[in-house]
Amino acid sequence: MHEPDAIRPLSDREFRMLQQLIYREAGIHLSDAKKALVSGRLTRRVRALGCRDFTAYYQHVESNQNERTSMLDCISTNETRFFREPKQFEFLDGTVLPHWRAVGEAGQIPKRIRAWSAACSTGEEPYTLAMLLAAHFPAPEGWSVEILASDLSTRVLDAAREGVWPIERSHDIPEGLRKAYMLRGIRAEEGRMRAHPSLKSMIEFRRINLNDRDYGIGGTFDLIFCRNVLIYFNRESKEAVIQRLLRYLSGSGLFFLGHAESLTPSSYGMEHAGPTIYRRVAQAGQ
């Protein structure tokens, strides 16, 4: 059998160059323990491009924006689930959303809800939000729901846009919502499920690098989810991202981190509202 040409193993120097490039580009801090992971995930890319070693690959990637995108696609960890960290969704479902609906119906706030899933991976998080928001804020009753779903990786964004998952993923979705909003595949789509078109129409997908200074979006959001991504950042880049995201949070909005992440709320003029959920201090009386 023909063996593909061997590539010289990733040296410490090459690893450091890639480590710095990935940090500059995406804010992701890869510790020295991640050398094997970087080598494992990038070797196929290096080979596919016909580079003889990682130094040649580095030179190529440094001057080529498209390859930087592909490299970050390979490096990023995309694990996700519907209703991941269920306590946060229970808090929304049982407390926050009924309150917003009541004040909306009473004419005290506009009947418009905006949410942002800022590291949306393959879509489970924004579609979880879409199902909950659709159930609480029905369009026929004059509500409008807009969800922005963004990620660094174009590969996961393409999957999220498609809105099709293995049927096993449906077990994480409460039965009522699953029946209302997920379509079980038949024939060619056997073994898969597809999001109802009404959910898809609520979500706009966009590539946004949280490490960029300017996200190029306007307006504010009532809910911002930035979960299970800042664990890959170091303190400095994490704090900068949180500062930038909070500029987009509406006065009564809620900011969500993953449960392995946290922030010191007082450093940002925030306070705890629920499990790794934060709101502005000015809203404390509400």
Ligand SMILES: C[S@@+](CC[C@H](N)C(=O)[O-])C[C@H]1O[C@@H](n2cnc3c(N)ncnc32)[C@H](O)[C@@H]1O
């Ligand atoms: C582990 S997934 C988390 C998905 C979802 N938020 C959840 O909690 O289930 C992390 C996601 O962050 C994305 N990511 C990593 N660095 C990023 C950056 N600088 N800007 C935007 N997204 C990034 C990855 O592509 C990946 O899809």
